[in-house]
Amino acid sequence: MSAVVRKMSSEHNLSSERELEVRKLLARVPDPEIPVLSIVDLGIVREVREEADGRMRVAITPTYTGCPATEVIRALVRAALDAGGYADAILDEALSPPWTSDWLTPAGREKLRAFGIAPPEGSVASPRQLLGSPAVSCPRCGSRATERVSEFGSTPCKAHYRCSACGEPFDYFKCI
Amino acid sequence: MSATPATPQMSDAALEEARCRYVLRLADTALVLGQRLGEWIGHAPALEEDLALANLSLDLIGQARLLLTYAGELEGRGRDEDALAFLRDAPEFLSLTLAEQPNGDFGHTIVRQWLIDAWQLEIYAGLEHSVDNRLAAIAAKALRETRYHHRFSSGWLVRLGDGTPESHERMQSALDELWRFTSELFTPDEVDERLSRAAVAPSLTELAPRWSARVDEDLRAATLTRPALQPYPWHGKRGVHTEHLGHLLAEMQHLQRTYPGARW
Numbered sequence: 001m002s003a004v005v006r007k008m009s010s011e012h013n014l015s016s017e018r019e020l021e022v023r024k025l026l027a028r029v030p031d032p033e034i035p036v037l038s039i040v041d042l043g044i045v046r047e048v049r050e051e052a053d054g055r056m057r058v059a060i061t062p063t064y065t066g067c068p069a070t071e072v073i074r075a076l077v078r079a080a081l082d083a084g085g086y087a088d089a090i091l092d093e094a095l096s097p098p099w100t101s102d103w104l105t106p107a108g109r110e111k112l113r114a115f116g117i118a119p120p121e122g123s124v125a126s127p128r129q130l131l132g133s134p135a136v137s138c139p140r141c142g143s144r145a146t147e148r149v150s151e152f153g154s155t156p157c158k159a160h161y162r163c164s165a166c167g168e169p170f171d172y173f174k175c176i
Numbered sequence: 177m178s179a180t181p182a183t184p185q186m187s188d189a190a191l192e193e194a195r196c197r198y199v200l201r202l203a204d205t206a207l208v209l210g211q212r213l214g215e216w217i218g219h220a221p222a223l224e225e226d227l228a229l230a231n232l233s234l235d236l237i238g239q240a241r242l243l244l245t246y247a248g249e250l251e252g253r254g255r256d257e258d259a260l261a262f263l264r265d266a267p268e269f270l271s272l273t274l275a276e277q278p279n280g281d282f283g284h285t286i287v288r289q290w291l292i293d294a295w296q297l298e299i300y301a302g303l304e305h306s307v308d309n310r311l312a313a314i315a316a317k318a319l320r321e322t323r324y325h326h327r328f329s330s331g332w333l334v335r336l337g338d339g340t341p342e343s344h345e346r347m348q349s350a351l352d353e354l355w356r357f358t359s360e361l362f363t364p365d366e367v368d369e370r371l372s373r374a375a376v377a378p379s380l381t382e383l384a385p386r387w388s389a390r391v392d393e394d395l396r397a398a399t400l401t402r403p404a405l406q407p408y409p410w411h412g413k414r415g416v417h418t419e420h421l422g423h424l425l426a427e428m429q430h431l432q433r434t435y436p437g438a439r440w
Binding site: 062064065066067068095096097098099100124149150151152153154156160174176 | 223224227228230231234235236237238239241242309310312313314316317318320321323324327328
């Protein structure tokens with residue numbers, strides 16, 4: 001991956017400024033379900049590249065296949081590109097490699113916690129992750145004395161937990 | 177092993193047609209099961225399970241959308257995901273017969289879900305290595321969701337199977353009733369075999385023992401008894417369905433059939 005980044009930056013020195021500008025635009029596009037997160041924090045912006053003809057190409061990957069936010073996100077990205085002067089940009093969907101919660105950025109994880117949603121614990125790198133139920137820290141008091149109320153929550157990406165220490169219920173961003 | 181085709185063009189066309197049918201089978205199974213689960217919304221035994229079944233349904237319909245879009249492109253007749261979902265009749269649906277079986281009680285729904293989750297786990301894991309990049313990408317995505325589904329359904333299978341005498345008996349009777357539809361899951365036909373030879377799809381005969389082992393492991397934990405093998409009279413994946421699919425489609429397609437082209 002770093003080889004690809006190096007290659008792209010050396011070949012596209014002149015355009016990197018425009019790519020950076022588009023990335024900045026995208027970093028202001030919120031996730032419609034969890035607006036404290038931008039789509040960059042969420043890790044779903046897969047590519048920002050200037051084509052030979054000068055048009056920008058942006059590739060977004062869905063989180064869950066059925067997530068209704070995916071279409072809203074496409075519309076928001078299109079609107080942001082239009083407003084930023086990139087009305088002719090090409091908007092692609094990239095399915096591979098599949099998004100997992102490992103793609104959440106460290107900044108995104110902290111924003112989730114501050115918002116009251118526990119960020120995913122650990123990594124999905126091993127499917128064994130799913131076999132156990134990881135200890136989740138309460139985003140309000142930090143206690144690890146929490147229990148799962150429901151494996152599913154208000155959106156596809158969340159499960160429902162309760163803190164035994166402070167008594168607050170909270171959402172947990174699934175590790176999947 | 178495979179005979180050299182006399183005319184490569186003809187063989188290519190046959191492969192492409194098989195590929196389209198195969199993708200439709202996966203898509204229709206996910207769609208029909210997703211629609212069935214949607215019938216639980218507002219009716220599940222507890223709010224948490226209502227949410228769970230709705231979330232499973234949403235994932236399955238999401239998978240169906242990606243697969244139907246691909247099937248429509250392979251077919252090349254200009255049908256998109258909506259046309260395929262809402263404007264085909266039952267004999268054109270290639271879903272597994274198991275998927276269309278009615279919900280019954282919560283335990284019955286769990287048994288049906290768990291049997292298909294275990295099947296999808298093997299199929300999607302096999303398809304991750306398909307030479308068809310599009311199918312491999314969809315499968316890789318769906319596999320992660322399916323692992324979560326199987327954790328949910330096998331969890332309830334064990335809790336209810338190894339629960340009270342009443343819950344145990346209901347789970348065993350659901351299993352006894354649904355088991356006869358499982359021989360279809362791993363009985364390959366010419367579509368499966370052709371795609372398996374072309375390394376597009378995994379070999380069903382190779383996947384069957386893995387599914388069987390997983391199912392046995394879950395059944396042991398749930399103290400349920402695996403029913404005896406049954407003959408194979410079901411052909412949902414060839415478009416021959418039980419009477420239940422037509423009723424399901426009537427409800428699912430009603431709006432588009434009555435108001436063609438209506439949009440949300």
